Amino acid sequence: MSQISLTFPDGNIRQYPAGVTPAEVAASIAPSLAKASISAQVDGQHWDLAWPIHSDAKISLNTLKDEAPALELIRHDLAHIMARAVQEIWPDVKVTIGPVRDYGWFYDFDREETFTPEDLGAIEAKMKQIINAREPVRTEVWPREKAVEYYRGRQEPFKLELIDRIPEGEDLRMYWHGSWQDLCRGPHLQHTGQVPADAFKLTHVAGAYWLGDASRPMLQRIYGVAFRNRDDLKAHLTMLEEAAKRDHRKLGREMELFHLQEEAPGMVFWHPNGWTIYRQLEDYMRGRLRSAGYKEIKTPQVVDRVLWEKSGHWEAYRENMFIVEVDEEGAKEKRINALKPMNCPCHVQVYNQGLKSYRDLPLRLAEFGSCHRYESSGSMHGLMRVRGFTQDDAHIFCTEDQIEAECADFLGLLSSVYRDLGFEKFDIKLSTRPDVRVGSDEVWDKAETALARAIEKAGYAYTINPGDGAFYGPKLDFKLTDAIGREWQCGTFQADFNLPVRLGAEYVGEDGAKHHPVMMHRAILGSFERFIGILLENYAGKLPFWLAPRQVVVASIVSDADPFVHEVVAALKKAGVRAEADVRNEKINYKVREHSVGKVPVILAIGMQEVEARTVSVRRLGETRTETISLDSAIATFGFEALPPTGN
Secondary structure, eight states: OOEEEEEOTTSOEEEEETTBOHHHHHHHHOHHHHHHEEEEEETTEEEOTTSOBOSOEEEEEEETTSHHHHHHHHHHHHHHHHHHHHHHHSTTOEEOOOOEETTEEEEEEEOSSOOOHHHHHHHHHHHHHHHHTTOBEEEEEEOHHHHHHHHHHTTOHHHHHHHHHSOTTOOEEEEEETTEEEEOOOOOOSBGGGSOTTSEEEEEEEEEEGGGOTTSOEEEEEEEEEOSSHHHHHHHHHHHHHHHHTOHHHHHHHTTOEEOOTTSTTOOEEOHHHHHHHHHHHHHHHHHHHHTTOEEOOOOSEEEHHHHHHHTHHHHHGGGSOEEEEOOTTOSSOEEEEEOSOSHHHHHHHHTSSOOBGGGOSEEEEEEEEEEOOOOTTTOBTTTBOSEEEEEEEEEEEOGGGHHHHHHHHHHHHHHHHHHTTOOOEEEEEEOOOSSOOSOHHHHHHHHHHHHHHHHHTTOOOEEETTOSBTTBOEEEEEEEOTTSOEEEEEEEEEESSHHHHTTOOEEOTTSSEEOOEEEEEESSSOHHHHHHHHHHHTTTOOOTTTOSSOEEEEESSGGGHHHHHHHHHHHHHTTOOEEEEOOSSOHHHHHHHHHHTTOSEEEEEOHHHHHHTEEEEEETTOOOOEEEEHHHHHHHHHHHTSOOOOO
């Protein structure tokens, strides 16, 4: 039998027969390692302990202490265990697919009756029985014909359709968890008892179309979360409870910010309070961009399909675009236009007006661009996923030699904006060249190196996301961490060598010849709608004073104080504070409670004592104590707090 060489993380190399499994490798080292191992990394791929290795490779063995692979396996096995539990309780239920997702997994089922909360409890109990039975997990590779015959016999139409989608000639991997079987790529744990029985929970049920296609059957999707131990699960469930309290849709109602309705799915109806937040954020961003050397432009929302065909979006993005057909006078056919899903091609059109020289670069064009994208109804979620949105979009046209400097400047601007908005922590991922791409390796080398150097010089850590760059260039993605530890993908910085070529963007270089600029796509907030949702949840509605839509409410304690209340409101407004009067015939405690629910940062209470002394009683949101200060001090204090940050 031929031999292969396996290289371990410490550099040690061992010889094994070709076809050896990681389980056999672990057993050859130590019985304790064989017992503790759950999977392996073979040449960077996550590898089942039962899969044979046929050629020389680098190998490392994973245990439950290795967080990423352990969580992947635990959650993947739980998806199968849940599907088994469902079919053991309700044998007529048809199973489909059950992938791992953030914090857990889901599995889609075809069942006539709706799963109830009581059903979830029964499923959980059955899952724990399966786990405690510690039944073995085994795998086999089958030819397609055998798998088709198997699923036909079991009357599993969804599995048969999945097999049809697997390329011809490709064998199929089958997994058994005890006596229950599923079609799956793997890897998996070695027995059901390796799943921690006290570290998972089924959370909810939702509808989901088969394969995400609205024309296909509606299935029931059961979601679960899982961790390596009970403490991690408890922490996650506590976070979910806190997240529910901070839900921006709930806050939107309480603070009278926005609403959505069926007549305009995925489009936001901003109310006065919500639009105030939006405009404050927009004005702040406009000022920051102006100071950073950006020139603001505005481009059309409806553009002929010809431009989208030239840019490549018509072929790659057509199904997500809203189409507008127009009967042009005298034309034989309707003119086909599209609502723009992104701003990039239009920005190139602005760049292309007039001859550009290398002396004109870098040219930074910014737009608060209204975009529309068709999102499926099941994917939309409040402000977080909408069909109509506005990006804080900008494109930098520069030379290849300017990429590093522009990236460094952008990092400085982005970090400053995030700090101003209350986010001290963010993570950076550098996505490098994919297999299918445009541009030479030399240009990609230059772009990737420039982005990496800029991050390092700015003093930030980053991780490499190999092969996940756009086909037109490498990119940086920025993830914010909010007050309860959730991550949000917001900012991006992308190098594009493709679109300027496709749309004929050029500049005259120092050599007198024409060259194509590099086009840097960049955003900080991402979209105003989504970022406002993130802000609301991060602050639990208690926005910084300068962003709050209603900054100060001046409330009367007795009606005789009403004239002074109005005088105070007028003085605060003159100082630039969004102030309003509450002179209703209600008790002051009632007014305080009501405005606290509405997340008003400051309530000024005024009775006759305050009138006589020309003072105000200050109560800040979330505080029980009050402070009495002079009217002049109140005007100076709140007038200063109302000013937006400047990034200094």
